[in-house]
Amino acid sequence: MTAAGRSMTEMYTTMQDRDGSSQLDVKHNYGTLPVKLLNMIASGVGIPGNLLVLIVIGCSAEMRKKIFNKFIFNQSLFDLGVCLALFFRQVRKRW
Numbered sequence: 001m002t003a004a005g006r007s008m009t010e011m012y013t014t015m016q017d018r019d020g021s022s023q024l025d026v027k028h029n030y031g032t033l034p035v036k037l038l039n040m041i042a043s044g045v046g047i048p049g050n051l052l053v054l055i056v057i058g059c060s061a062e063m064r065k066k067i068f069n070k071f072i073f074n075q076s077l078f079d080l081g082v083c084l085a086l087f088f089r090q091v092r093k094r095w
Contacts, residue, residue: 039090046083050076 053076056063063069 036090039086043083043087043090046079047087050080050083054080 054073057069057073057076058064064073
């Protein structure tokens with residue numbers, strides 16, 4: 001919930017009369033289920049994929065020597081963190 005007491009997934013449009021005397025809040029719900037499914041699919045594919053990259057590069061001494069593979073390793077490490085945060089964010093919202 002935000003400070004105004006509204007959920008982060010809800011969007012509101014404030015409509016006013018021409019003279020600005022009265023307001024009406026209109027609630028919009030922009031398909032939170034497809035967004036949740038997309039997040040779960042992305043994290044479900046990203047977590048094992050990034051773990052595989054980290055294991056392969058981490059276990060191979062020859063691959064660890066090349067600077068390009070170090071960049072890939074770091075990118076996979078940060079991407080794994082994002083995928084885990086995305087996954088736990090979706091799981092936490094269900095409880």
